[in-house]
Amino acid sequence: MEMRQLRLEIILEALTPIAHHEQTIGNASLFMGRKVRLRDGSFVRVPQLNADALRHQLREAIAYATLDAAGLLHQLRERVAPPTRDAAGIVADGGPCLTEAAARLLFNGGMLTGRGDASAVRLAEWRSLMDALPHLALFGGCVNSQMIPGQIQVGDGMLVCEENRHLVPTWVLDWCAAQGSALDTCRAHLDEEMRVRMDPSRDPAKRRLLAPAARDALERRLAASERAHDEDDAAAREATKSTMLPRTAEVLVPGSLFSWDVTATVYSDLELDALHTALAAFLANASVGGKSGTGHGRLRGVVANRVELARPKVAYEAVDLGALAPRMGETFRAHVQAHADKVRAVLAAVDA
Amino acid sequence: MTPLGVTARLRGGQVVLPWGPMGLDSLLGYAIALKHRLPPLVTGLPIPPLPEPLPVAQSPCGRVYLASFSESAMETNETRYANRRFPAREALRLTEMKRVDVSAGPQKSYRIPYTASHLVGDQLTWWCVGDADGIRALLGLIHHVGKRRAIDYGRVARWEVDPVEDPWPGFPVVRAGRPLRPLPLNWPGLTDYARALRVLTPPYYDRTREEPCAVAP
Numbered sequence: 001m002e003m004r005q006l007r008l009e010i011i012l013e014a015l016t017p018i019a020h021h022e023q024t025i026g027n028a029s030l031f032m033g034r035k036v037r038l039r040d041g042s043f044v045r046v047p048q049l050n051a052d053a054l055r056h057q058l059r060e061a062i063a064y065a066t067l068d069a070a071g072l073l074h075q076l077r078e079r080v081a082p083p084t085r086d087a088a089g090i091v092a093d094g095g096p097c098l099t100e101a102a103a104r105l106l107f108n109g110g111m112l113t114g115r116g117d118a119s120a121v122r123l124a125e126w127r128s129l130m131d132a133l134p135h136l137a138l139f140g141g142c143v144n145s146q147m148i149p150g151q152i153q154v155g156d157g158m159l160v161c162e163e164n165r166h167l168v169p170t171w172v173l174d175w176c177a178a179q180g181s182a183l184d185t186c187r188a189h190l191d192e193e194m195r196v197r198m199d200p201s202r203d204p205a206k207r208r209l210l211a212p213a214a215r216d217a218l219e220r221r222l223a224a225s226e227r228a229h230d231e232d233d234a235a236a237r238e239a240t241k242s243t244m245l246p247r248t249a250e251v252l253v254p255g256s257l258f259s260w261d262v263t264a265t266v267y268s269d270l271e272l273d274a275l276h277t278a279l280a281a282f283l284a285n286a287s288v289g290g291k292s293g294t295g296h297g298r299l300r301g302v303v304a305n306r307v308e309l310a311r312p313k314v315a316y317e318a319v320d321l322g323a324l325a326p327r328m329g330e331t332f333r334a335h336v337q338a339h340a341d342k343v344r345a346v347l348a349a350v351d352a
Numbered sequence: 353m354t355p356l357g358v359t360a361r362l363r364g365g366q367v368v369l370p371w372g373p374m375g376l377d378s379l380l381g382y383a384i385a386l387k388h389r390l391p392p393l394v395t396g397l398p399i400p401p402l403p404e405p406l407p408v409a410q411s412p413c414g415r416v417y418l419a420s421f422s423e424s425a426m427e428t429n430e431t432r433y434a435n436r437r438f439p440a441r442e443a444l445r446l447t448e449m450k451r452v453d454v455s456a457g458p459q460k461s462y463r464i465p466y467t468a469s470h471l472v473g474d475q476l477t478w479w480c481v482g483d484a485d486g487i488r489a490l491l492g493l494i495h496h497v498g499k500r501r502a503i504d505y506g507r508v509a510r511w512e513v514d515p516v517e518d519p520w521p522g523f524p525v526v527r528a529g530r531p532l533r534p535l536p537l538n539w540p541g542l543t544d545y546a547r548a549l550r551v552l553t554p555p556y557y558d559r560t561r562e563e564p565c566a567v568a569p
Contacts (some may be wrong), residue, residue: 003386003387003389005493005495007495034366034430035366035428035430035470037364037427037428037470043428043470050503051503051504052434052435052503055502055503067446072446097446098442098446098447099447100443100447100449100458100459102447103439103442103443103446103447103449104438104439104458104459106439106442107439107442108436108437108438108439111458113458123391126391140502146392147392148392149392150502152502153495153496153501153502153503153504153507154502154503154504155503155504155507156503156504166364167363167364167365261504263495263496263504265386265493267389309495
Protein backbone atom coordinates (compact mmCIF):
# COMPACT_ATOMS: atom_id res chain seq x y z
CA MET A 1 0.00 0.00 0.00
CA GLU A 2 1.24 3.45 -0.85
CA MET A 3 1.42 6.25 1.66
CA ARG A 4 -2.05 7.57 2.43
CA GLN A 5 -3.02 10.68 4.31
CA LEU A 6 -6.53 10.94 5.58
CA ARG A 7 -8.54 12.88 8.08
CA LEU A 8 -11.45 11.48 10.02
CA GLU A 9 -13.83 14.24 11.08
CA ILE A 10 -16.26 13.24 13.78
CA ILE A 11 -19.09 14.95 15.62
CA LEU A 12 -19.07 13.95 19.29
CA GLU A 13 -22.02 14.51 21.57
CA ALA A 14 -21.88 14.84 25.35
CA LEU A 15 -24.20 12.25 26.89
CA THR A 16 -23.58 13.47 30.43
CA PRO A 17 -22.11 16.71 31.82
CA ILE A 18 -18.44 17.06 30.87
CA ALA A 19 -16.11 18.06 33.72
CA HIS A 20 -12.79 18.76 31.98
CA HIS A 21 -11.00 21.36 34.05
CA GLU A 22 -7.84 23.34 33.59
CA GLN A 23 -7.49 24.85 37.04
CA THR A 24 -9.10 25.38 40.40
CA ILE A 25 -9.34 28.78 42.05
CA GLY A 26 -10.27 28.37 45.68
CA ASN A 27 -13.13 25.87 45.58
CA ALA A 28 -14.12 26.65 41.98
CA SER A 29 -12.96 24.47 39.07
CA LEU A 30 -12.78 26.23 35.71
CA PHE A 31 -13.42 24.47 32.42
CA MET A 32 -10.56 23.88 29.99
CA GLY A 33 -10.54 26.68 27.44
CA ARG A 34 -8.60 28.00 24.51
CA LYS A 35 -8.17 31.47 23.10
CA VAL A 36 -10.03 31.81 19.80
CA ARG A 37 -9.85 34.71 17.35
CA LEU A 38 -13.27 35.72 16.13
CA ARG A 39 -14.00 36.99 12.65
CA ASP A 40 -13.98 40.59 13.88
CA GLY A 41 -10.42 40.18 15.18
CA SER A 42 -11.30 40.06 18.86
CA PHE A 43 -10.30 37.17 21.10
CA VAL A 44 -12.44 35.10 23.38
CA ARG A 45 -11.82 32.05 25.55
CA VAL A 46 -13.92 29.10 24.43
CA PRO A 47 -14.36 25.79 26.29
CA GLN A 48 -12.93 22.79 24.47
CA LEU A 49 -11.93 19.18 24.95
CA ASN A 50 -8.16 19.18 25.02
CA ALA A 51 -6.45 17.33 22.17
CA ASP A 52 -3.90 15.94 24.67
CA ALA A 53 -6.69 14.26 26.62
CA LEU A 54 -8.36 12.83 23.51
CA ARG A 55 -5.06 11.61 22.05
CA HIS A 56 -4.25 9.92 25.34
CA GLN A 57 -7.64 8.21 25.33
CA LEU A 58 -6.93 6.86 21.84
CA ARG A 59 -3.50 5.62 22.94
CA GLU A 60 -4.98 3.95 26.00
CA ALA A 61 -7.71 2.32 23.94
CA ILE A 62 -5.27 0.82 21.43
CA ALA A 63 -2.91 -0.26 24.25
CA TYR A 64 -5.67 -2.30 25.85
CA ALA A 65 -6.69 -3.64 22.43
CA THR A 66 -3.08 -4.76 21.86
CA LEU A 67 -2.83 -6.47 25.26
CA ASP A 68 -6.18 -8.12 24.68
CA ALA A 69 -5.29 -9.39 21.21
CA ALA A 70 -1.95 -10.72 22.49
CA GLY A 71 -3.73 -12.65 25.22
CA LEU A 72 -2.11 -10.66 28.01
CA LEU A 73 -5.32 -9.29 29.54
CA HIS A 74 -6.91 -12.72 29.44
CA GLN A 75 -3.88 -14.07 31.25
CA LEU A 76 -4.30 -11.42 33.91
CA ARG A 77 -7.98 -12.20 34.42
CA GLU A 78 -7.23 -15.86 34.96
CA ARG A 79 -4.49 -15.33 37.51
CA VAL A 80 -4.50 -18.30 39.82
CA ALA A 81 -0.89 -18.57 40.91
CA PRO A 82 2.12 -16.32 41.47
CA PRO A 83 3.78 -15.42 38.20
CA THR A 84 6.56 -17.56 36.90
CA ARG A 85 9.18 -16.39 34.46
CA ASP A 86 11.00 -18.26 31.78
CA ALA A 87 14.67 -17.79 30.93
CA ALA A 88 13.94 -14.67 28.86
CA GLY A 89 12.14 -13.04 31.75
CA ILE A 90 8.73 -13.41 30.15
CA VAL A 91 5.86 -14.23 32.45
CA ALA A 92 4.85 -17.76 31.48
CA ASP A 93 1.38 -17.84 32.95
CA GLY A 94 -0.73 -16.01 35.45
CA GLY A 95 -0.09 -12.74 37.19
CA PRO A 96 0.69 -9.25 36.07
CA CYS A 97 2.76 -9.36 32.96
CA LEU A 98 4.16 -5.91 32.16
CA THR A 99 7.35 -4.28 33.25
CA GLU A 100 7.30 -0.66 34.42
CA ALA A 101 8.89 0.36 31.12
CA ALA A 102 6.29 -1.54 29.10
CA ALA A 103 3.44 0.12 31.01
CA ARG A 104 5.03 3.52 30.40
CA LEU A 105 5.50 2.78 26.70
CA LEU A 106 1.98 1.50 26.13
CA PHE A 107 0.10 4.09 28.15
CA ASN A 108 2.37 7.17 28.10
CA GLY A 109 4.50 6.73 25.01
CA GLY A 110 7.65 5.90 26.97
CA MET A 111 10.61 8.09 27.81
CA LEU A 112 14.29 8.42 27.01
CA THR A 113 15.90 6.75 29.99
CA GLY A 114 19.49 7.63 29.12
CA ARG A 115 20.42 3.96 29.08
CA GLY A 116 21.68 2.17 26.00
CA ASP A 117 23.26 3.43 22.84
CA ALA A 118 21.59 6.43 21.25
CA SER A 119 24.35 7.09 18.76
CA ALA A 120 22.91 5.02 15.93
CA VAL A 121 19.57 4.39 14.28
CA ARG A 122 19.01 0.67 14.70
CA LEU A 123 16.80 0.08 11.69
CA ALA A 124 16.24 -3.65 12.23
CA GLU A 125 15.15 -3.04 15.81
CA TRP A 126 12.95 -0.13 14.69
CA ARG A 127 11.17 -2.32 12.12
CA SER A 128 10.82 -5.14 14.63
CA LEU A 129 9.15 -2.81 17.10
CA MET A 130 6.75 -1.54 14.45
CA ASP A 131 5.94 -5.12 13.57
CA ALA A 132 5.23 -6.15 17.14
CA LEU A 133 3.39 -2.98 18.13
CA PRO A 134 1.82 -1.51 14.97
CA HIS A 135 0.17 1.31 16.89
CA LEU A 136 3.58 2.61 17.96
CA ALA A 137 4.09 3.89 14.41
CA LEU A 138 0.88 5.90 14.65
CA PHE A 139 1.26 7.32 18.14
CA GLY A 140 5.06 7.53 18.29
CA GLY A 141 7.05 7.21 21.45
CA CYS A 142 10.44 6.93 23.08
CA VAL A 143 11.76 3.42 23.19
CA ASN A 144 15.21 1.88 23.60
CA SER A 145 16.86 5.32 23.49
CA GLN A 146 15.14 6.16 20.19
CA MET A 147 12.43 8.66 19.48
CA ILE A 148 9.81 7.34 17.10
CA PRO A 149 7.85 10.20 15.54
CA GLY A 150 4.10 9.71 15.47
CA GLN A 151 1.95 9.76 12.36
CA ILE A 152 -1.35 11.04 13.73
CA GLN A 153 -2.44 14.52 14.67
CA VAL A 154 -5.40 14.65 16.99
CA GLY A 155 -7.46 17.81 17.10
CA ASP A 156 -9.21 19.50 19.99
CA GLY A 157 -12.81 18.62 20.54
CA MET A 158 -14.09 22.03 19.38
CA LEU A 159 -17.39 23.00 20.90
CA VAL A 160 -19.90 23.56 18.11
CA CYS A 161 -20.93 27.06 19.12
CA GLU A 162 -21.23 30.54 17.68
CA GLU A 163 -17.64 31.49 18.57
CA ASN A 164 -16.25 28.48 16.67
CA ARG A 165 -18.53 28.81 13.65
CA HIS A 166 -15.67 29.85 11.34
CA LEU A 167 -13.39 27.03 12.53
CA VAL A 168 -15.56 23.92 12.35
CA PRO A 169 -15.90 22.14 8.99
CA THR A 170 -18.75 23.30 6.79
CA TRP A 171 -20.38 19.88 6.72
CA VAL A 172 -20.69 20.01 10.53
CA LEU A 173 -22.66 23.26 10.27
CA ASP A 174 -24.76 21.75 7.49
CA TRP A 175 -25.46 18.69 9.63
CA CYS A 176 -26.51 20.89 12.56
CA ALA A 177 -28.79 22.90 10.27
CA ALA A 178 -30.33 19.69 8.91
CA GLN A 179 -31.03 18.59 12.47
CA GLY A 180 -32.68 21.92 13.21
CA SER A 181 -29.97 22.63 15.76
CA ALA A 182 -29.15 26.34 16.02
CA LEU A 183 -25.74 27.43 17.23
CA ASP A 184 -25.58 29.20 20.55
CA THR A 185 -22.79 30.96 22.39
CA CYS A 186 -20.26 28.98 24.39
CA ARG A 187 -21.57 30.53 27.61
CA ALA A 188 -24.94 28.93 26.94
CA HIS A 189 -23.25 25.51 26.99
CA LEU A 190 -21.55 26.06 30.35
CA ASP A 191 -23.26 25.22 33.58
CA GLU A 192 -22.03 25.52 37.13
CA GLU A 193 -22.51 22.60 39.49
CA MET A 194 -22.13 22.69 43.23
CA ARG A 195 -21.33 19.58 45.18
CA VAL A 196 -20.53 19.06 48.86
CA ARG A 197 -18.31 16.48 50.45
CA MET A 198 -20.17 15.74 53.65
CA ASP A 199 -18.66 15.47 57.11
CA PRO A 200 -19.94 12.26 58.76
CA SER A 201 -19.37 13.77 62.20
CA ARG A 202 -22.32 16.11 61.53
CA ASP A 203 -24.72 13.18 61.21
CA PRO A 204 -25.92 11.87 64.63
CA ALA A 205 -26.72 8.46 63.13
CA LYS A 206 -23.14 8.07 61.94
CA ARG A 207 -21.74 9.41 65.21
CA ARG A 208 -23.36 6.45 66.93
CA LEU A 209 -21.05 4.15 64.93
CA LEU A 210 -17.95 5.61 66.61
CA ALA A 211 -16.05 3.94 69.42
CA PRO A 212 -16.71 5.57 72.84
CA ALA A 213 -13.34 7.34 72.99
CA ALA A 214 -13.68 8.67 69.46
CA ARG A 215 -17.27 9.77 70.13
CA ASP A 216 -16.18 11.64 73.28
CA ALA A 217 -13.42 13.41 71.37
CA LEU A 218 -15.88 14.37 68.64
CA GLU A 219 -18.47 15.66 71.10
CA ARG A 220 -15.78 17.81 72.74
CA ARG A 221 -14.74 19.20 69.34
CA LEU A 222 -18.35 20.00 68.40
CA ALA A 223 -18.87 21.75 71.74
CA ALA A 224 -15.65 23.72 71.23
CA SER A 225 -16.79 24.66 67.75
CA GLU A 226 -20.13 25.97 69.03
CA ARG A 227 -18.32 27.91 71.76
CA ALA A 228 -15.93 29.40 69.22
CA HIS A 229 -18.87 30.63 67.13
CA ASP A 230 -20.64 32.07 70.17
CA GLU A 231 -17.48 33.90 71.26
CA ASP A 232 -16.60 34.90 67.68
CA ASP A 233 -13.10 33.44 68.16
CA ALA A 234 -11.73 33.12 64.62
CA ALA A 235 -8.69 31.01 65.55
CA ALA A 236 -10.71 28.53 67.60
CA ARG A 237 -13.38 28.41 64.89
CA GLU A 238 -10.75 27.52 62.30
CA ALA A 239 -9.25 24.82 64.56
CA THR A 240 -12.58 23.11 65.23
CA LYS A 241 -14.40 23.51 61.93
CA SER A 242 -15.99 20.57 60.14
CA THR A 243 -14.45 18.89 57.11
CA MET A 244 -17.47 19.64 54.93
CA LEU A 245 -16.25 20.79 51.53
CA PRO A 246 -18.60 22.67 49.24
CA ARG A 247 -17.12 23.36 45.81
CA THR A 248 -18.30 24.42 42.39
CA ALA A 249 -17.31 23.18 38.96
CA GLU A 250 -17.98 24.45 35.46
CA VAL A 251 -19.35 21.70 33.24
CA LEU A 252 -20.49 21.51 29.64
CA VAL A 253 -24.10 20.50 29.47
CA PRO A 254 -25.27 17.15 28.07
CA GLY A 255 -26.14 17.40 24.40
CA SER A 256 -23.22 19.73 23.64
CA LEU A 257 -21.67 18.88 20.28
CA PHE A 258 -17.97 18.81 19.50
CA SER A 259 -16.21 18.84 16.15
CA TRP A 260 -13.21 16.53 16.44
CA ASP A 261 -10.74 15.20 13.88
CA VAL A 262 -7.80 12.87 13.56
CA THR A 263 -5.30 13.34 10.73
CA ALA A 264 -3.18 10.30 9.91
CA THR A 265 -0.40 9.23 7.59
CA VAL A 266 -0.44 5.47 7.05
CA TYR A 267 1.78 3.20 5.00
CA SER A 268 -0.03 -0.13 5.24
CA ASP A 269 -3.45 -1.68 5.68
CA LEU A 270 -2.30 -2.79 9.11
CA GLU A 271 -1.60 0.78 10.22
CA LEU A 272 -4.93 1.92 8.81
CA ASP A 273 -6.69 -0.82 10.71
CA ALA A 274 -4.77 0.03 13.88
CA LEU A 275 -6.08 3.59 13.52
CA HIS A 276 -9.61 2.30 13.07
CA THR A 277 -9.18 0.00 16.05
CA ALA A 278 -8.04 2.87 18.26
CA LEU A 279 -11.01 4.99 17.19
CA ALA A 280 -13.54 2.18 17.49
CA ALA A 281 -12.21 1.09 20.90
CA PHE A 282 -12.32 4.68 22.15
CA LEU A 283 -15.77 5.44 20.73
CA ALA A 284 -17.21 2.20 22.10
CA ASN A 285 -16.96 3.67 25.59
CA ALA A 286 -15.82 7.23 25.07
CA SER A 287 -15.27 9.48 28.04
CA VAL A 288 -13.15 12.50 28.82
CA GLY A 289 -12.37 14.62 31.84
CA GLY A 290 -12.88 14.04 35.52
CA LYS A 291 -15.73 13.10 37.86
CA SER A 292 -16.46 9.95 35.84
CA GLY A 293 -17.33 8.28 39.15
CA THR A 294 -20.36 10.55 39.38
CA GLY A 295 -21.56 10.13 35.83
CA HIS A 296 -19.62 12.87 34.08
CA GLY A 297 -17.70 12.86 30.84
CA ARG A 298 -19.50 10.32 28.64
CA LEU A 299 -19.41 10.96 24.90
CA ARG A 300 -20.66 9.29 21.78
CA GLY A 301 -19.74 9.59 18.15
CA VAL A 302 -22.72 10.83 16.17
CA VAL A 303 -21.55 11.05 12.58
CA ALA A 304 -18.20 11.00 10.80
CA ASN A 305 -16.62 11.84 7.49
CA ARG A 306 -13.35 10.63 6.04
CA VAL A 307 -11.34 13.01 3.88
CA GLU A 308 -8.50 11.81 1.69
CA LEU A 309 -5.81 14.47 1.96
CA ALA A 310 -2.92 13.37 -0.25
CA ARG A 311 -5.06 13.43 -3.36
CA PRO A 312 -5.55 16.20 -5.87
CA LYS A 313 -9.15 16.76 -4.96
CA VAL A 314 -10.59 16.60 -1.49
CA ALA A 315 -13.35 14.02 -1.34
CA TYR A 316 -15.62 13.42 1.62
CA GLU A 317 -16.75 9.92 2.34
CA ALA A 318 -19.43 9.37 4.96
CA VAL A 319 -18.44 6.92 7.67
CA ASP A 320 -21.08 4.98 9.56
CA LEU A 321 -19.49 4.72 12.99
CA GLY A 322 -21.96 2.13 14.24
CA ALA A 323 -21.66 -0.14 11.24
CA LEU A 324 -17.90 0.11 10.98
CA ALA A 325 -17.05 -0.58 14.59
CA PRO A 326 -17.64 -4.36 14.58
CA ARG A 327 -15.62 -4.84 11.37
CA MET A 328 -12.80 -2.58 12.38
CA GLY A 329 -9.70 -4.11 13.83
CA GLU A 330 -9.81 -7.52 12.16
CA THR A 331 -6.44 -7.06 10.44
CA PHE A 332 -4.96 -5.51 13.56
CA ARG A 333 -6.21 -8.23 15.89
CA ALA A 334 -5.12 -11.01 13.54
CA HIS A 335 -1.65 -9.47 13.27
CA VAL A 336 -1.18 -9.06 17.02
CA GLN A 337 -2.54 -12.54 17.72
CA ALA A 338 -0.14 -14.02 15.18
CA HIS A 339 2.75 -12.11 16.74
CA ALA A 340 1.72 -12.56 20.37
CA ASP A 341 5.03 -14.14 21.38
CA LYS A 342 6.92 -11.30 19.77
CA VAL A 343 4.72 -8.74 21.52
CA ARG A 344 5.45 -10.41 24.86
CA ALA A 345 9.16 -10.56 24.14
CA VAL A 346 9.30 -6.90 23.13
CA LEU A 347 7.31 -5.78 26.16
CA ALA A 348 9.46 -7.86 28.50
CA ALA A 349 12.72 -6.37 27.23
CA VAL A 350 11.77 -2.85 26.26
CA ASP A 351 13.52 0.18 27.76
CA ALA A 352 11.12 3.12 27.75
CA MET B 353 13.90 27.07 -11.06
CA THR B 354 12.13 30.43 -10.65
CA PRO B 355 11.74 33.02 -7.88
CA LEU B 356 8.79 32.00 -5.74
CA GLY B 357 6.82 33.12 -2.72
CA VAL B 358 5.39 30.34 -0.53
CA THR B 359 2.62 30.99 1.97
CA ALA B 360 1.10 28.67 4.54
CA ARG B 361 -2.44 29.77 5.35
CA LEU B 362 -3.20 28.46 8.81
CA ARG B 363 -6.67 27.32 9.73
CA GLY B 364 -6.97 30.06 12.33
CA GLY B 365 -5.83 28.17 15.36
CA GLN B 366 -2.61 28.44 17.28
CA VAL B 367 0.93 27.52 16.36
CA VAL B 368 3.88 26.67 18.62
CA LEU B 369 7.20 28.04 17.38
CA PRO B 370 9.66 27.76 20.27
CA TRP B 371 12.69 27.88 17.99
CA GLY B 372 11.56 30.85 15.93
CA PRO B 373 11.29 30.85 12.15
CA MET B 374 11.33 27.61 10.15
CA GLY B 375 13.39 26.88 7.07
CA LEU B 376 11.49 26.07 3.88
CA ASP B 377 14.23 23.60 2.97
CA SER B 378 13.70 21.75 6.25
CA LEU B 379 9.96 21.48 5.57
CA LEU B 380 10.61 20.09 2.10
CA GLY B 381 13.15 17.63 3.52
CA TYR B 382 10.58 16.53 6.08
CA ALA B 383 8.04 15.98 3.31
CA ILE B 384 10.51 13.78 1.42
CA ALA B 385 11.22 11.82 4.62
CA LEU B 386 7.47 11.39 5.09
CA LYS B 387 6.96 10.29 1.50
CA HIS B 388 9.70 7.67 1.65
CA ARG B 389 9.19 6.79 5.33
CA LEU B 390 12.76 7.51 6.28
CA PRO B 391 13.77 6.70 9.84
CA PRO B 392 14.49 9.59 12.20
CA LEU B 393 17.98 11.07 12.04
CA VAL B 394 20.37 10.94 14.95
CA THR B 395 22.10 14.14 15.99
CA GLY B 396 25.82 14.06 15.30
CA LEU B 397 25.79 11.18 12.84
CA PRO B 398 26.49 11.65 9.12
CA ILE B 399 23.31 12.61 7.28
CA PRO B 400 22.40 10.17 4.54
CA PRO B 401 21.47 11.68 1.17
CA LEU B 402 17.77 12.16 0.49
CA PRO B 403 16.23 9.74 -2.01
CA GLU B 404 15.19 12.69 -4.17
CA PRO B 405 16.60 16.23 -4.44
CA LEU B 406 14.89 19.19 -2.84
CA PRO B 407 13.02 21.24 -5.46
CA VAL B 408 14.89 24.43 -4.49
CA ALA B 409 18.13 25.76 -5.90
CA GLN B 410 21.38 25.66 -4.01
CA SER B 411 23.74 28.62 -3.80
CA PRO B 412 26.61 28.56 -6.32
CA CYS B 413 28.99 27.70 -3.45
CA GLY B 414 26.70 24.81 -2.46
CA ARG B 415 26.64 25.81 1.21
CA VAL B 416 22.95 26.76 1.54
CA TYR B 417 19.65 26.29 -0.23
CA LEU B 418 18.22 29.46 -1.77
CA ALA B 419 15.20 29.43 0.49
CA SER B 420 14.40 31.83 3.32
CA PHE B 421 13.20 31.08 6.82
CA SER B 422 9.57 31.81 7.60
CA GLU B 423 8.35 35.36 8.12
CA SER B 424 5.43 35.89 10.46
CA ALA B 425 4.33 38.16 13.28
CA MET B 426 2.76 37.12 16.58
CA GLU B 427 -0.65 38.63 17.26
CA THR B 428 -1.24 37.17 20.72
CA ASN B 429 0.20 34.41 22.86
CA GLU B 430 -1.21 32.00 25.40
CA THR B 431 0.60 29.83 27.93
CA ARG B 432 -0.45 26.20 27.76
CA TYR B 433 0.85 23.20 29.68
CA ALA B 434 2.05 19.75 28.70
CA ASN B 435 1.26 17.26 31.44
CA ARG B 436 2.47 13.74 31.97
CA ARG B 437 1.31 11.42 34.68
CA PHE B 438 2.69 7.94 35.17
CA PRO B 439 -0.04 5.34 34.47
CA ALA B 440 -0.35 4.36 38.15
CA ARG B 441 -3.74 2.67 37.71
CA GLU B 442 -2.40 0.43 34.95
CA ALA B 443 0.79 -0.19 36.93
CA LEU B 444 -1.31 -1.44 39.83
CA ARG B 445 -3.18 -3.93 37.68
CA LEU B 446 -0.70 -4.90 35.00
CA THR B 447 2.77 -4.78 36.58
CA GLU B 448 4.52 -6.12 39.65
CA MET B 449 5.63 -2.66 40.80
CA LYS B 450 5.62 -2.14 44.55
CA ARG B 451 5.76 1.66 44.58
CA VAL B 452 5.14 4.60 42.25
CA ASP B 453 7.10 7.74 43.12
CA VAL B 454 5.54 10.65 41.25
CA SER B 455 7.87 13.26 42.76
CA ALA B 456 11.20 12.02 41.39
CA GLY B 457 12.73 9.48 39.05
CA PRO B 458 11.29 7.80 35.98
CA GLN B 459 7.70 7.88 37.26
CA LYS B 460 7.77 11.62 37.99
CA SER B 461 4.81 13.67 36.85
CA TYR B 462 5.50 16.88 35.01
CA ARG B 463 3.70 19.99 33.86
CA ILE B 464 5.71 21.98 31.37
CA PRO B 465 4.56 25.38 30.09
CA TYR B 466 4.80 26.32 26.44
CA THR B 467 3.62 29.27 24.40
CA ALA B 468 0.95 28.92 21.73
CA SER B 469 0.51 31.87 19.39
CA HIS B 470 -1.94 33.33 16.95
CA LEU B 471 -0.15 34.82 13.95
CA VAL B 472 -1.10 38.05 12.23
CA GLY B 473 -3.18 37.08 9.20
CA ASP B 474 -2.84 33.40 10.18
CA GLN B 475 0.04 32.96 7.76
CA LEU B 476 3.73 32.19 7.39
CA THR B 477 5.66 33.29 4.30
CA TRP B 478 8.85 32.02 2.68
CA TRP B 479 10.84 33.10 -0.38
CA CYS B 480 12.87 30.77 -2.56
CA VAL B 481 14.23 29.95 -6.00
CA GLY B 482 12.75 26.62 -6.93
CA ASP B 483 10.45 24.40 -8.94
CA ALA B 484 6.88 25.47 -8.16
CA ASP B 485 5.23 22.16 -9.05
CA GLY B 486 7.75 20.12 -7.09
CA ILE B 487 7.32 22.38 -4.07
CA ARG B 488 3.52 22.20 -4.32
CA ALA B 489 3.61 18.41 -4.49
CA LEU B 490 5.79 18.09 -1.40
CA LEU B 491 4.07 20.75 0.70
CA GLY B 492 0.76 19.05 -0.05
CA LEU B 493 1.93 16.29 2.29
CA ILE B 494 2.41 18.69 5.20
CA HIS B 495 -0.71 19.54 7.15
CA HIS B 496 0.82 20.99 10.31
CA VAL B 497 3.86 23.17 11.00
CA GLY B 498 5.79 24.01 14.16
CA LYS B 499 5.99 22.05 17.38
CA ARG B 500 3.31 19.94 19.07
CA ARG B 501 1.74 19.01 15.76
CA ALA B 502 0.49 15.74 17.26
CA ILE B 503 -2.19 17.72 19.06
CA ASP B 504 -3.10 19.83 16.06
CA TYR B 505 -1.08 23.00 16.60
CA GLY B 506 -0.08 24.79 13.41
CA ARG B 507 -2.74 23.24 11.16
CA VAL B 508 -2.33 24.43 7.57
CA ALA B 509 -5.56 25.13 5.69
CA ARG B 510 -3.77 25.53 2.34
CA TRP B 511 -0.42 26.21 0.73
CA GLU B 512 0.10 28.92 -1.87
CA VAL B 513 3.12 28.86 -4.18
CA ASP B 514 3.24 31.93 -6.43
CA PRO B 515 5.87 33.33 -8.79
CA VAL B 516 7.65 36.51 -7.73
CA GLU B 517 7.70 38.78 -10.76
CA ASP B 518 10.18 41.32 -9.52
CA PRO B 519 12.66 39.78 -7.09
CA TRP B 520 14.68 42.26 -5.04
CA PRO B 521 18.50 42.30 -4.98
CA GLY B 522 19.70 39.43 -2.80
CA PHE B 523 16.46 37.44 -3.32
CA PRO B 524 15.55 35.14 -1.64
CA VAL B 525 17.93 35.07 1.29
CA VAL B 526 18.93 38.75 1.80
CA ARG B 527 16.65 41.78 1.82
CA ALA B 528 17.93 45.33 2.38
CA GLY B 529 21.23 43.91 3.62
CA ARG B 530 19.50 41.76 6.27
CA PRO B 531 19.68 37.93 6.12
CA LEU B 532 16.37 36.08 5.84
CA ARG B 533 18.03 32.85 6.99
CA PRO B 534 21.38 31.86 8.55
CA LEU B 535 24.07 32.59 5.98
CA PRO B 536 27.86 32.24 5.81
CA LEU B 537 29.53 35.37 7.15
CA ASN B 538 31.07 36.21 3.79
CA TRP B 539 27.74 36.12 1.94
CA PRO B 540 27.57 39.05 -0.51
CA GLY B 541 25.25 41.97 0.20
CA LEU B 542 25.04 41.58 3.98
CA THR B 543 25.13 44.92 5.79
CA ASP B 544 22.67 44.57 8.67
CA TYR B 545 23.26 41.34 10.56
CA ALA B 546 24.36 39.74 13.81
CA ARG B 547 26.74 36.82 14.33
CA ALA B 548 25.46 33.61 15.90
CA LEU B 549 26.16 29.90 15.87
CA ARG B 550 23.69 28.28 13.48
CA VAL B 551 23.36 25.30 11.13
CA LEU B 552 23.36 26.06 7.40
CA THR B 553 21.48 23.07 6.00
CA PRO B 554 18.67 20.85 7.30
CA PRO B 555 18.17 19.19 9.70
CA TYR B 556 18.57 22.38 11.69
CA TYR B 557 18.14 20.60 15.03
CA ASP B 558 21.52 18.90 14.55
CA ARG B 559 23.47 21.45 16.56
CA THR B 560 26.71 19.49 16.27
CA ARG B 561 27.05 21.15 12.83
CA GLU B 562 26.75 24.71 14.13
CA GLU B 563 29.14 27.30 12.79
CA PRO B 564 29.40 31.12 12.93
CA CYS B 565 26.70 32.55 10.69
CA ALA B 566 25.09 35.84 9.81
CA VAL B 567 21.55 36.08 11.17
CA ALA B 568 18.93 38.80 11.39
CA PRO B 569 19.77 41.17 14.26
